Amino acid sequence: MNFVVTTSYNPSKELIEIAKKLAIEYDVRYLNRNHLPKYLKKGLIDFYYVIDKKKMLSIKWRDGEFFFHQGIAKIRMENIRHGERDYLIESINPSENDVVYDATCGLGSDALLIANYAKKVIATEGSVHIYRVVKWGLSNYVSEEEWINKSKEKIELLNENYKDFIRKVEERAFDVVYCDPMFENPIYESNSLNPLRSFALYEPLTKDDLEEMLRISKKKVVIKTLKKDNLYKEIRKYFDEEYVSRKSGVVYGVINKTEV
Structure with a gap:
């Protein structure tokens, strides 16, 4: 499956750096969140990792989301x-x-x-x-x-x-x-x-x-x-x-x- 790493919208520099480091670790591409919709529309990626403003990691796709919770x-x-x-x-x-x-x-x-x-x-x-x-x-x-x-x-x-x-x-x-x-x-x-x-x-x-x-x-x-x-x-x-x-x-x- 094809996937990328991105951030939530309007990320801080810190979030961008975290996402880029994870992309290197996972050996995939970091993608600016604003560019994500066109990749999804073209079917170029199946899902994507997101670092949000609380610095938590989740996986999202068109109609779903997987995240850690208690x-x-x-x-x-x-x-x-x-x-x-x-x-x-x-x-x-x-x-x-x-x-x-x-x-x-x-x-x-x-x-x-x-x-x-x-x-x-x-x-x-x-x-x-x-x-x-x-x-x-x-x-x-x-x-x-x-x-x-x-x-x-x-x-x-x-x-x-x-x-x-x-x-x-x-x-x-x-x-x-x-x-x-x-x-x-x-x-x-x-x-x-x-x-x-x-x-x-x-x-x-x-x-x-x-x-x-x-x-x-x-x-x-x-x-x-x-x-x-x-x-x-x-x-x-x-x-x-x-x-x-x-x-x-x-x-x-x-x-x-x-x-x-």
Whole structure:
């Protein structure tokens, strides 16, 4: 896909410099925002990175936008504080000394929530475009929620495909391994996820992947899936516990690590 880096309208010299540096880093062209419409009209670019006046990075295209935000994590934390259940946190049950591996970071909402309870979260994201936006957000976004600011500091995000990463990590490298592959039957009502679908990697989780995840974990592996997905039907036999949302059909399947 063809893309460029630009700024919001009427940018400062600082914004222009940031955008130009990113264009060099991404090995693409920097484009003055005023010149962008004619490129879009001619179909010369598919999407574009934007540095806005708050110095935040996003990706835009004709009818959509992908940007880093805290929305889901913030709402879920509010629900937890009001005594509601959160199946992710219940299934992982992270302690303050745990290092958790989040194999499929996406927007980073799960990583933020986990990091609030854990010592550290190592996360991988295979899509370079999702990685860039989320990495920038984790580094530059300042929240009104102090727990989010603290959680951001405990997340290390890597641009790697989890299938490759789990095969080169040493045994028992993490206390808990968590994987949330893209659903086969997407929940389109999930507005926060819809914009990233165009950039996400769709790769099926295999039995070999599960074995590698168990190898690099000390305590457990947690897989998020949907009851109506084939993945659930294929791997449910390995689950020792299931945390299921009756409303959405989302399942957090837990495979406890047993020592031989």
